[in-house]
Every structure is written in structure tokens, then in C-alpha cells.
Amino acid sequence: MGLEKIKKVSNNEILPLTISKQESRLYMSFIYVAIISLLIGGLMGLLQTLVRSNTITLPWGIGYYQILTLHGVVLALVLTTYFIIGFQFALMGKTVGISLKQRKVAWLSFWVMIVGTVMAAITILMGKASVLYTFYAPLKAHPVFYIGLALVIVGSWIAGFVNWHQLFVWKKKHPGEKSPLLAFMVAINMAMWFIASLGVAVAVLVQFIPWSLGYAETINVLVSRTLFWYFGHPLVYFWLLPAYMAWYAIIPKIIGGKIFSDSLARLSFILFLFFSIPVGFHHQLTEPGIDPVWKFIQVVLTFMVIIPSLMTAFSMFATFEITGRRKGFGGLFGWLKHLPWKDVRFLAPFIGMLAFIPGGAGGIINASHQMNAVVHNTIWVTGHFHLTVATTVILTFFGISYWLIPHLTGRKLTPQLNRLGIIQTIVWTVGMTIMSGAMHIQGLLGGPRRSAFSEYGGTEQASNWIGYQLAQAIGGSILFIGIILMLYIFIKLAFFAPKGIEEFPIAEEEEDAEPTPMFLENWKLWIAITLALILFAYTIPFVDIIQNSPPGSPPFSWPIGN
Template identity: 90%
Template sequence: MSFIYVAFISLFIGGLMGLLQVLVRSGSFTLPWGIGYYQILTLHGVVLALVLTTFFILGFQYALMGKTVGISDKQRKVSWLAFWIMTVGTTITAATILVGKASVLYTFYAPLKAHPLFYIGLTLVIVGSWVAGFVNWRQLYVWKKAHPGEKSPLLAFMVTINMLMWFIASLGVAIAVLVQFIPWSLGYAETINVLVSRTLFWYFGHPLVYFWLLPAYMAWYAIIPKIIGGKIFSDSLARLSFVLFLFFSIPVGFHHQLTEPGIDPTWKFIQVVLTFMVVIPSLMTAFSMFATFEITGRRKGYGGLFGWLKHLPWKDVRFLAPFIGMLAFIPGGAGGIINASHQMNAVVHNTIWVTGHFHLTVATTVILTFFGITYWLIPHLTGRTLTKEINRLGIIQTFIWTIGMTIMSGAMHIQGLLGAPRRSSYSDYGGTEQAAEWGAYQMAQAIGGTILFVGIVLMVYIFIKLTFFSPKGEEEFPIAEEEEDAPATPMWLENWKLWIAITIALILFAYTIPFVDIIQNSPPGSPPFDWPIGNS
């Protein structure tokens, strides 16, 4: 619950910063008290993309692990240590941004330089998350020692995969911060290798997307079936899809750097191919989920081609919110294919299309699923119930969010195709005709963003109601069982040494030669402030 408290505080603060951004870009609002646009843009990105997601995910995963494999008193104490390290780091970073010493966006690209405390705070957040991951791995290890020869609980397996991916990926950003940014910001290094720093960031930045996404997949695979009265379609398929995400989510960071010089095009091509491999586990997940929906509906007697679809529990917000998140992932995934495709990426790179894509994936697919989890997890943890009134409010909140995001993200996608840059506060560009056209889409973004902020306020109200004021009682922790006639899960799926070895081999293959080439051939360093930044 402490992790989730921080997540919802972050939701409100980050959402408010997002509202201010779209109002500024509409051209009808000026920030008061000398607050800078890039100051609120940085706070929005850091607090929502890093703090909200990480804290919610770790809290959710602790709940899953405690329910499936248990947690000892010693593990719980170490978990509290992880929480406080992360909370202190978050406070330091947020304070540095708020006082205007770190307006470097959540990607903190060099040669933009922040106060050293910004980087130190981020380091503490990462280190704290590692401590949390070590606890999760220890939990599964202790369970397996007590249950030799048994397959691990599915959700515990999934949490272990996600924290493995997070640990391996976050090594990149940790190295960049500790070796490059902190010495540079403290004045111990006069220059910084920009290409190395960006490469290390995107080694982390792309799997970060899957660190957000896989907890949503956990809910889709193992919790949603229980909510709709069904069973898990295939335990083996679910585990295999997570193993494939571990393989193909990390060695693909170059597809975020397709327009950057200094990286050999051959290696860009190889990483683009590896990027597209994640389509396989994504399609496996879609197949599994809709198989579950159809089997459950037909088992309940609903015939016809789509009879099962009409009779899904649409009035249950625990199902409705994640299902709309699933649907949003269809255009979100299509946009991701465009972003990772060399020629099409050239059309949308560094335009506000990319911002619209992020808001379809993490801010719709992931966040709506997290909201759906909230409706049963919070009352379960606090000993309260999900009432009909809160369920109805949740449905209203889900539609408010969907409408607001459709308007805002849609306008961002269209304006991006017209060439509007991302990371920019300006509301008019080019000639009068272009300025008028872009202004219409920016006004649409402001309208959508305002609707979204109403949805945030309502969600925070629902969270407070579920936590403190809902009637006392017991709420189910819905974990589904596997279909009775599903094939047995092969034990080789839990060959952790093999999966880790393959992951490391793929990373070494995709990064070793190009990274050595970057270090040997890139310029010696960039002056911190008078270096031309361009649109980076």
C-alpha cells in the first residue's frame, strides 16, 4: 500500500503538469511565477513515466508474490528498505526539478545538464528497485526449495521475469549516471560523450516500456480470466511469451537512435529485426486472451459468432478498464511498428506523433489496466469492499479517460504527421496557414488533456474512497486457474540459467561491436552549453 500511495500522489502531480503543458501549447495560457515550460515537462515525464509506474508495479508485484509464494518477516524488512531508498531518491529528484535545477526532460539527454542531486536521486530510485527485485527472487527461491520438482506459480514466474528484465536493462542507465553524468555535473569531467550516454539510456529506455507493460500482461493472463468467470487458456503459452519478452526487449535500443550518426547502419538494421521479434509474444498474448473470452462465453451458453463477446461483464469495471486498455494496444502496437521502421521512422522521428504513441501505450493500455487492478487490489489490502457506487464511478472514469485520451493522442498523431516537433512549448510554426492548422490540433490536445485531468481527479477520489471510506469487508484477490484439459507445463520453461544466458548472449551480440566502435570513433566530448543541440 505504501508503494501505491506514492503512485497515486505521483498520478495527481504528474497529471497536473500534463494539463499545464497542453494549455501552454494551445497558446491561450502562460505559466505564472516564472515557472518554465521545460520544468513542468520534466516533472511530468519523471513523475509519471518513472515514479508512478515503478512504484505501482513494485507494490502490485509484492502483492502477487505474497499471495502466491509468501513473504517472510526478514524479506518484508528488506522490502521496506527498498521503499525508503526509492522514496528518498524520488523526493530529491522531484525537489531538484521543482526548484528549476533540472529542466532536462525525463530522458535527460546530454549536453543538457542538471544539478548533481537530480542524477543522485535517480540513482537511489534505481538502486531501491534492485533491492525490491532481490527480495522477489529470494521469495521464489525459498518457495522452490520448499516445493522441489513443482512448477512455480504462474504469477511468481512472471514477476521474476519482469524484475530480471528491469535489473539487466537498468544497469545501462545506472552506468551512464554513475560514470558519466554525476562526475560531469559535479565538475570532475569537462566533457561528456553524448552518443555513449544516449546509447546507454536507450539500452534501458526501450525495455522500460516492457517493464510497464508486463505487469498489465500479468493481470490479463492470470487475473482477468477469474474476473470473467473463466480459466487461463494455457499456462505454458503465458510463460513462453514472458521468456520471449525477456529475450527481445533489451537488445533493441538502436531503433530509438535510427537518425543518429555514429552508429553503423548494419547494427541499426539488426536491432530493428530484433525489435520486430516482440510481435510474436504480443500476438501470442492477444490469441490467448481472446481464446479465454470465447471459451468462457461459450461455456456459459452464448452461441453465434460473437455471442460470447456481447455477454462479457461490461458493467464490471475490473474487466472494462483493462479491456479498453487491450483495445488501445492495437493502434499503439501499430504505431510502435512505424516508430521502429527505418524509413517510416524518418517521417515521425522527434515529432509529437511519438508523444501521442506513448500516451496510447503507457498512458492508456498500461494505466487503464493499473486502474482496473486498483478496484480490487486496494479494497483487498485495506479490508474494504468494491461497492456498486464505486464500480459505477469507475466505469464513468474509464470512459472519461478513454474519450480524453482519444482526443489528445489522436490530435498528437495527426499534428506529428504534419511535422510538429515534440518537446516544444511553441504553439505556432511556419506560415500563417500552417500555424492555424497546427493551432486547431493543439487546441484539441488542450481539450483532451483537460478531460484527462478530470479523469485523474476522479480516479484519485475513487482511490481515497476505496482506501479509507468504503464499507469494511473482504474483497477477492482474483487469481485464475488453468484450463483442466490444457497440456502440462514443461519444466524446461523454468530453466533460469538458460534464459539468462540467452538474454546476455543476445545483448552482447547486439551491442558489443557497435559500442566499442562508438567509444573508439566518436568525438572526444561536447562542451556543455554552447554545443548546438538541434532538435535533440
């Protein structure tokens, strides 16, 4: 359906568009790759927990770091990126529309990403790229791995350009009007992604590819890590903001309520754009070569991101309470009773919200210099990662899938599949609680991350960790059952559920909410502030890093032995 089919209902409401079959095929293509990635990456994760607990030995010469790399790349990069882009394309198609030309370019983004994904996956499977998803130098992968990563990034940029053009065309047709909230959020997320991924793109193109091809004998390790973490921390918010989109604008519709404040939602996304990128040094607090003053400045900027997170929590629980009291539920917590606990579209994201409370607390610890020294490079960090991404984000993505997939495939979420989805959500929550909890505790006891049992088995410390490693194996096994359940539900919703019309739930704003100030859509200002913060946080320390490379080494070079 073209952009001309958008209908204006009132000053504050835009009638959602109908998604055509051609659009659905595009959006589902991204989601198909995501669900396949869930199965492959989940299996690799299960094998890791079994190896770490000394339950199994990998056969056929498969290396531990080979499956560790595959697990990280496939789940943290492939699954998330494909699902997010597919979901965001669906949001844009529903709210501002997509033209035939835009759809063709969107298909180009998909195929560029597919080619890059296949290239990277083949090198990992062949054992030529066991460098983990962070691909830290001086670990070196086959050039095809880095070229594949570059293509995935370029493909995602193409998708971002399509999203921006969709919003640009809509605004030309609706001068002086605020853009649909979800379209605004998608544009913010892709702007953040583009600015952040420039760092890893530079590292791959300027450093890693020439080095892996043999054109450069050395590589500056600190520069490469700095460029990665310039990208690596906003990557977390690239995963998180689509979940926030669902929390702000979709969950209220599912519970029978309305958006608490359009202005607050937009402001929180703008603040995420400001404070998610210039903070990468808090991942490098133990690394030499970076001035402690700049580490401190970026830690302060890191803590600023707590503000939009608290704004989101306030907005969500305000929506829950207002909706409950409007339905007649009184008392201090009586409004909790109205929440649709038996609706998996709500239950899965709600548990994800709850998981973000301890996940956010762990993030504060990781970003705090003294406390980070206790847990740095321990399996605590892995446990934190699984609370935030693998629980908060993934459970919300699961909750989205229960209505998005049948909507796109023209089928219905049946009561039976809804009940099975609730079971899947509970299984996932139990498995992740056991596994992540054991990781946190073992990390406090000094258990290392990224390590196989064979590397520390038989040591005195290993005897203190074995119980927690077995708990991780049990939790991982339960999680894999959850993955099988999700795969079954996906296949049913995509191919076998009864034909019908499933709602695409988009909430309206509260009638008495304050009007959204138009300055919130001053894109030039927000991008300028973001770039200014980045230049402030990175220019001087980055120049210092390059100027103080090892003696005799040219810029962007570091002897591999150091």
C-alpha cells in the first residue's frame, strides 16, 4: 500500500494502515532469519554450559571458542538485528506507509545482510573465526569474516535510510503535524545505530581487513577496542529501544489503556540518543592507555542514561495504574488485578520489564570503577548480559511475536497457542533465573568468563565453582526447552494456525495529556547535540591514544606481542 493511503482522523490520531501481502513477505523474511538464529545460537549456548560444567566433551575436534563465537554472533548480532529491522519495518509500514520503491530498497538491505551473515557464519563453522562476538585483536579471523560483518552493517544502514525516507515523505505530506510516535522512535533508534556502527565499520575496514589480508603487519589493539566499544554499548540500546517501543505504544493497547504521555516517550528516546553513545570507556576501565579523567567523564555520562530508564518505568506503571483505576479497581495495588496475566502478549514483556530491575542494577555496578574491578572479566558480566538482553529484550520480542507473526501471516493466536506461550514464558523465566543467578554468584567468587572447564578444572577455585556450573547447565537445558517451544509456536503461527485477522495493537494517547511540543521533532538539534557529546567524550582521548602508540610504530599500529 502506498503512502497516499494514509488517512487523517483528527489532529492527534492517524488511522493505521493495512499491511499488504507484499509488505508482509518483506517483514517476515527478517523474522524467519531471527527464529533460525534462535535455534542455532541456543544450541551453542546449551553446549557451552555443558562444557563449562564438565558434563560433555565436544566431538569431532570442535573447539569451545568456536561454539562460543557462534553463540555470541548469532544471538547477540544476527537474531537481534534481523528481528529489530523486521519489526521496525512493520511499525513504519503500519504508521507512515511504505512505497514500492522503498520496499525494493528494503529488500536490497535484506539480501546484503544475508550475504554478509552467510560469509561470517561459514568462517566460524570452519574454525577460521573463533574470535568471539567482540573479535578483540590480537585474535585474528579470516578476512571473509570481517568482510561479512561489514556487509551486515551496510545492509542495516540501507534499512535505516529507508526508515528515514519513509518518515521524511510522511512529514512532507503532513506539514506542521507531529509524526506518529512509533515512527519517531524507529527513526531515533536507527539514527543511534548508524552513528554508533560507524565506529565498528571504521575498525573493520581500516584495521581488521587490511591486517587479516596481510597488508598490515600490526594492529593498534587499544584503538580497535576503543572503536568497538564506541559501538558496543549503544548496541545494547539498539536492542533495548525496540522493546521500549512495545512498552510505550503497544502494551497500553493490549491492557485496554492509553499512552500516558507522548511527550515523555519522545523525550526519553531523545535522551537515549544523547547518552548511549559517548560512554564506551566504561567497558575499558581496566585498560591502560586511556586517561582516567576521560574514563570518569564517560562513567558520569553512562549514569545519565538511568534518567530515561526511570522515565520509562514511571510511564509504564502510570499507564497500568490509570487503566486499572478507570476499570474500577481501587486500593493501593488493586490496579494490578486488571492486568491481563493470562494474555501472553502482555505477560512475556511484563516479565521482561521486571528483569530489567536487577539487570539495570547490575549495569550500574559494571559501570562503577571500584565495583567493576571486582566483577570485570568474570562470569558475572555474562549473567548480567543474559538478564538484560536474553531476558528483558528477548521476552519482549517473544511477546511481540505472538501478535506480529499472525498479523503478518493472516492467522490467529488461538487460546491453545496463548496457553502454550504462557508455558514457554514461564519455562524461559525459570531457566534464565537459574542460569543467570548462578553466573552472578560464580562471578562474585572469581569465576572467569569466556573460559572452558579444561582451562581451570582441577584448580582449587574450580571446586568452589562446580555447583554453580552445574546450575548453569540445568538452567541452560531448561532454556533450550523454551527455545524448542518457541520454535513450535512460531511454526504454528506462521503456517498452521487458523486463518483470521490478528490485531496490530497501537495505543492512542490519553485525551487530557499535554500537547506534544513540536520542538521535540527538531532533528537537526538532537543530532547536533549527540555529535557534540561524542566529540567531547572521544576527540582528546582518541588523539592521545594514537599519539602514544608504542615507540617506532606508526599510528593505528601495535605490535601483536604486546
